[in-house]
Amino acid sequence: MTLLDRAADVIDVPVVDSPPHEQPVGWRHRHLLDVDALSWPDIELIMRTTDAMHEVLGRPIARVPALRGRTVTILFYEASTRTRVSFEVAAKNLSADVVNIAAATSSVTKGESLIDTVRTVEALGAQMLVIRHPVSGAPYLAAETFSGSVINGGDGWHAHPTQALLDLYTLRSRFDGGSLAGRKIVILGDVLHSRVARSNLWTLTAAGADVWLCGPATLLRGFEAWADRGAAAGRQFHVTTSLAEALRDADAVMALRIQRERMAAGLLPSLREYAARYGLTRERLALARPDALVMHPGPMNEGVEIAPDVAAGSQSLIEEQVRNGVAVRMALLYLLAGVRPE
Amino acid sequence: MTGRQIMTADEIRRATTRISHEIVEKQAGTTGLALVGIQRRGVPLARRIAAAIAENEGVDVPVGALDITFYRDDLSLVAQQPVVKGTDLPFDLNGSTIVLVDDVLYTGRTIRAAMDALVDFGRPQAIRLAVLVDRGHRELPIRADHVGKNVPTSREEVVKVQLVEIDGEDGVLIDRALDAAPAAAPVG
Numbered sequence: 079m080t081l082l083d084r085a086a087d088v089i090d091v092p093v094v095d096s097p098p099h100e101q102p103v104g105w106r107h108r109h110l111l112d113v114d115a116l117s118w119p120d121i122e123l124i125m126r127t128t129d130a131m132h133e134v135l136g137r138p139i140a141r142v143p144a145l146r147g148r149t150v151t152i153l154f155y156e157a158s159t160r161t162r163v164s165f166e167v168a169a170k171n172l173s174a175d176v177v178n179i180a181a182a183t184s185s186v187t188k189g190e191s192l193i194d195t196v197r198t199v200e201a202l203g204a205q206m207l208v209i210r211h212p213v214s215g216a217p218y219l220a221a222e223t224f225s226g227s228v229i230n231g232g233d234g235w236h237a238h239p240t241q242a243l244l245d246l247y248t249l250r251s252r253f254d255g256g257s258l259a260g261r262k263i264v265i266l267g268d269v270l271h272s273r274v275a276r277s278n279l280w281t282l283t284a285a286g287a288d289v290w291l292c293g294p295a296t297l298l299r300g301f302e303a304w305a306d307r308g309a310a311a312g313r314q315f316h317v318t319t320s321l322a323e324a325l326r327d328a329d330a331v332m333a334l335r336i337q338r339e340r341m342a343a344g345l346l347p348s349l350r351e352y353a354a355r356y357g358l359t360r361e362r363l364a365l366a367r368p369d370a371l372v373m374h375p376g377p378m379n380e381g382v383e384i385a386p387d388v389a390a391g392s393q394s395l396i397e398e399q400v401r402n403g404v405a406v407r408m409a410l411l412y413l414l415a416g417v418r419p420e
Numbered sequence: 421m422t423g424r425q426i427m428t429a430d431e432i433r434r435a436t437t438r439i440s441h442e443i444v445e446k447q448a449g450t451t452g453l454a455l456v457g458i459q460r461r462g463v464p465l466a467r468r469i470a471a472a473i474a475e476n477e478g479v480d481v482p483v484g485a486l487d488i489t490f491y492r493d494d495l496s497l498v499a500q501q502p503v504v505k506g507t508d509l510p511f512d513l514n515g516s517t518i519v520l521v522d523d524v525l526y527t528g529r530t531i532r533a534a535m536d537a538l539v540d541f542g543r544p545q546a547i548r549l550a551v552l553v554d555r556g557h558r559e560l561p562i563r564a565d566h567v568g569k570n571v572p573t574s575r576e577e578v579v580k581v582q583l584v585e586i587d588g589e590d591g592v593l594i595d596r597a598l599d600a601a602p603a604a605a606p607v608g
Binding site: 104105123126127129130133134137138139141142143144172412413415416 | 487489490491501503504505506507508536537540541542
């Protein structure tokens with residue numbers, strides 16, 4: 079036996095190197111506004127970098143100096159706990175300086191425009207801006223003004239790219255071989271108002287999953303036409319009002335929050351009726367595969383879109399989603415920080 | 421890459437074997453000893469040294485992999501973020517003697533970053549350094565304890581270590597850089 083054979087044989091270190099032709103391509107995006115701008119190699123790079131960030135989170139001191147000297151400003155025009163805190167923890171784990179601005183307590187209440195606020199944030203020294211805004215497209219406007227990197231932390235009904243990426247990461251970590259190809263994944267509930275659903279639809283179909291959108295017809299409006307166009311482009315997704323059809327043999331179910339604050343009159347008769355017909359209960363979950371995974375982007379209306387015992391049950395990945403959220407956001411901050419301002 | 425060969429496969433094998441003896445001699449045994457390879461080519465080198473120690477001493481010394489990407493001091497200078505390859509230190513560092521293993525010792529900045537990273541994991545009793553090639557031009561007060569080969573170079577030259585595990589063959593080449601500054605070259 080040669081030394082080389084023996085090295086491969088007895089020394090228990092995972093093989094972390096891959097041949098040069100399998101090395102992922104470099105990162106080129108200055109902003110992360112939605113997942114639709116990402117190629118599949120980009121997404122693979124994010125997933126691999128997230129693995130590395132997971133390892134950092136497992137260290138006795140979960141902090142590395144990669145973004146030392148950078149300032150990340152978190153500008154939120156909507157209420158949020160987990161996304162805002164997740165970005166803050168992620169940035170601090172990379173040793174960045176973090177400035178938090180809640181629009182409710184800022185000069186925005188005095189009538190300052192979004193563009194002026196972005197200019198001010200930049201003048202105060204921010205190199206990266208995480209923005210959440212109730213108007214779809216607002217982060218795109220911010221990106222036109224801001225000379226650093228803009229990350230969309232959720233805009234209106236449009237997009238929530240970091241949530242979609244952490245959901246993809248969470249699912250990949252649970253499926254054999256890390257592949258979603260052919261897996262039946264149900265997105266259940268208030269699809270109409272959901273930026274989470276729109277961004278997830280993009281990444282999950284790109285990963286080859288068989289995606290089913292399910293909910294009351296009033297909350298699925300417009301998605302049938304989209305499904306036809308998706309099928310034409312080789313992406314599989316289905317739209318149905320039948321919960322039984324959607325859940326049958328599903329590999330994963332993602333329940334969405336009923337967004338009372340965005341709900342126009344007449345879309346739902348009542349929350350009780352919604353819960354009675356579409357709430358994810360233990361009995362209904364039994365229609366899916368026995369090991370089906372349960373997810374929810376949070377915050378939950380327990381007893382409405384998801385029953386408390388399902389949310390806290392053994393199939394639930396909800397807490398894991400939150401943990402993975404920090405690692406995914408660390409990966410994105412790290413990758414975006416390497417791109418020079420124009 | 422073309423270039424002048426400065427170490428053959430046999431010379432690499434002899435050098436790693438000699439380094440393995442030196443490490444054990446300096447430690448007066450293998451107690452408390454652990455090898456940590458710096459990504460990427462330090463990792464297979466560390467595995468080879470561990471295999472040689474296993475051969476000679478009959479002891480499997482723990483081997484880890486260290487990615488120093490997040491500790492580089494030139495992240496603001498590179499064109500795009502380096503791809504992270506992962507850290508795996510499956511043993512307790514506290515009180516141990518860690519031998520860092522890398523392919524080329526150059527400015528010393530990689531080693532500085534590696535030591536910063538290591539002490540985040542624990543408090544080793546000692547950290548030592550083993551390299552296959554020392555090409556000089558240090559920018560920090562760092563020296564290697566175990567060196568495969570000292571190679572005088574100019575800053576314009578590129579030293580390329582090739583290992584079977586990554587490159588398909590063993591050899592060390594030296595070449596004059598054709599492109600100006602190799603932006604993505606390792607800082608080590």
